[in-house]
Amino acid sequence: MSEDAGPGGQIVLAATPIGNLADASQRLRDLLATADIVAAEDTRRARHLAQGLGVRITGKVVSHHEHNERESTTELLAAARDGAVVAVVTDAGMPLVSDPGYRLVSTAAAEGVDVTCAPGPSAVTTALALSGLPTDRFAFEGFLPRKEGERARLLGELARDARTLVFFESPRRLEASLASLRDAFGADRPACVARELTKLHEEVVRDGLGNLVQWAGSKEIKGEIVIVTGGATAAPDTDTAGQVADVEVLVASGTRLKEAVNIVAGARRVPKRELYEAVLASRQ
Template sequence: MTHPDAPPTGRLVLAATPIGNVEDASPRLRRLLAESEVVAAEDTRRLRALAARMGVTIGGRVVSYHEHNEGERAGELLDVVRGGGTVVVVTDAGMPSVSDPGFRVVAAAVEAGVPVTAAPGPSAVLTALALSGLPTDRFCFEGFPPRKPGERARALAELATERRTLVFFEAPHRLGQTLAAMADAFGPQRPAAVCRELTKTYEEVVRGPLVDLVAWAVAGEVRGEIAIVVGGDVGHPVATTADLVAEVLARADAGERLKDAVADVAETARVPKRELYAAALAARTR
């Protein structure tokens, strides 16, 4: 029994919503939407449409909570919890805070000592990983790659020697470009899978080496929500800068132009040419 003088206890709940199939909505999600004092939604119209498909009447106040207002809205939501109410946070699909709003209010709740929990459920990241056919024992989620080609190439180059399976999100109109950039960064034969419209009517998982996926993506119009899963680097141990410089200098001593040797070694090792050239010049003058 709660002591009459005890302060009211509320809670903040991150609740996963279906990523496609409405039948994946959990009984707990249904109850939270019906009983919570406040439902904070990434898109209030989509939330109401989802609730209608679920046959659930939202019982509390619905407020918007998205990337543009989550910082300022967090305090308001935590005030409800401090007052003893339940606030449920939902996004358009999947688990809040995973490439979606939610992180800031959780961080604020943790800092303020406000109770926070989760109603787990569908996840595009885990579903794509499970269906990819690639190793699942160790993986990392990288979200959306940078949109600008140069930034994207640099970001992918940093992941080229990552041994864990990689999971990305991508927009349909950038899929071909991103797969081509991945083939350049990871190698054309790196195994991968494109997972499209997961749990929906037109669900599709296309598996194969990156070079084949590039050809598939540019051959037709790919639509829907997309996750890309790429196998980790299982090749030879990563060469150190000293190893690469030694190879460059050995080839230069054998008569090859230094710049040509640097360009070839840098491309094979997937390292910046400028940095390798500078290191080779420095080693040569010692």
């Protein structure tokens, strides 16, 4: 804790359930019950959440949303400096992830006000885990631009991104956004639409983007939506002569043949056995 903050003063970013109330952590329950201030994206929803969890909020409940974030940030930081514990909650999921809070945290960090996190549910990582797509490298892109031109430009930039991509979308724009993704990434790009995660009517649909466009247009879609798409895959390297030449350069510099094959095969993403056989054939 910084010297500027009062005793015990702290801002706590608290994740809330994205659907199922049973996902609420004990830490969230304790914060709602004991925090001096609960800064909520929607104060009515915060009170409803507390009621659903059987928790009585004893502190002051204040609004902290995108329209008052500048003024609210000043007030919340002042309260933390004076020793207050400020719990920041959004309507669902992790604060700052397509939700208010960035200005508060960045300013707190710059001014030395203590900030910590009570982690929990996130629609981003939940959809990613359920998608069946690679999870080792991914990027969250939030909501796609509403304007068609801006959306097309963004997706054109992302079309060659090898990472798995995660987007939020509204039900009424789902079909159009999937069509834009199909046009930019190709109809066969694997993707997943996750709807109403952790809720009673949870649905996870996995298919190519072309088929998902047809699926979205064939029914009425409701609820919270997350789209996950597979990343771009590199075109196979068919330059066998170039691969063999790279191996021979390494061998000429003193590298053993098998090691040279392993190095080149890894760099060019080709099977080691096939490259080894190609080198032997070129020497005959």
